[in-house]
Amino acid sequence: MKEKYGKTMDGVKRGLRWAWSHKIRVGVLALVLALITPRPVKTQFFDPCCAIMGAGLSSISNALNDVIGGGLGSILSIEQEIFDFERRIVWPEDLIDEAKGLVGSLRGIYSQIESLTQIPVNSATLAITQQLEQNLLSRDSTQIGQTSSYYAAVYGPVPSPTAAPAQVRNVIDMTDAVAQAAMKRAIEIDHLATLELEAADRINRSIQTAAPGSAPIIEAQAAAWLIRANAYTQAATADLMRVRAIDLAGAAAEVKSGATYNSALGQQLIDLLKRQ
């Protein structure tokens, strides 16, 4: 044991002697060791820096809770209130359903009205008048082509040039023209009205499946159809006025031609009496 201790002490002395004699090398080794040694890591619990960080994070957490959480909470509360208001007051689902239900009920009413317009109202008893009446009540604008011939069969043609003076033939032809045009317009208007009723029912069907946001679009379309319908009504009224205007003009023309005819006849009679 003593011998072993003595050997160790000899080794240490030899090492120290070598180190003493190689001071530069030992210094360089110490320097390099110092350079490459990793830095110590600071503990989580005993370092003052971690305590500062903990306090800081706690402050941030509090700020997030108070400022952001509180702010978002207020916004959420307002949003909830707006949602409740819109759901209960502005767009209540039950009232929207009730409105859609009303559209269904109105469709039922107008379906009855449409069937009323289909009831036959024809009353003529003679063959030629039945032809004209059927044509006039056809609600089919493709049948307008036959109206003039059926009309002439009932009311007669314009007199020939030898049968009546030119002035009278003009009045007759114009009056026939406006009467026939009115009859043709009546067929057109009947046809158009039938199509309008069809379109109205189609629009009603789309209202039943619409949303509050899309209903105004359908309403706009319906308004366009209403404008169109007004235009057709105006056209029919215009034709009615034309018939009455030509009728008035015909009455005036009769007075005029009567005066001229009487005067001419009187003159002829005077001439004849003079000759005799």
Place this chain on the structure above:
Amino acid sequence: MTIAFYLLFSWLMVTAKTRRHVVALTLVGTVGAALIAPRPVMAQLSLTTAIQSVLDIVNGAIQEALDTINAVRGAIRAFYQRLVWPVNLINQARAQVTEMIGQYRQRMRDIFESDVGSATLAATGQLEAVLRNRQTSDFNAVTAHFRNAFGLIPTETAASPEDRAMTDMDDALAMGSLKTLKASDVAVDLTLDAADELEDVASEAAPGSAPFLTAAAVVASIQSQALTQKMLAAELRQEAARVAHENAERKRLATNTGRLGDQILKLLKRD
């Protein structure tokens, strides 16, 4: 890697033979150590400054943004509730609808349904009654009572074919119009029912359900317009037939007048 480097470097340093070797190793060692030594991490700011800046952002920019959003949403809520859809005005509108229903509906119905019949004779009284009974199932009665009041088409021996055709056409169009008007009377009643239903639902409507009602009302207007057109068409037919009738008489008068003049002249020439 660091340990391996250090062991190798130590061995080389201990076993170096000359001073020049030691100097060279020293240079290589220090440069190597400088290259592989871990770099110390340098913070940009101190920790407290960093935390404070985060807190400043939260309390400053974010709080300001949230306050602004909050204020805007609050303004929108107030705008909706006070200006766009104020509940008191919505209720007021509903109350007005209900009030007007009570004030006008029955009164107008009574006016509209008051009797306007004026015929005094039996035959015309029957016709007038059937014309105004708002039914569409008795069109045959219209024909029968019309003929009672206005007479039948003359027989073939009693009138010329032209006169028979014209009177038949006149009667047909007159009866056609009268039947159309009976149907139209029923349609008017149904249209009034539709208007009543619309108004009833309007009395409890919400801003969100009103567009359905206005759309339905516009469609009902189209349908009413179509019915008006059908009546106008009947009136056009009737007016056209009246003018055509007068014109047919004009044609006959012109022809007959011409013939009469010729005959008078012939007679006078013979004398």
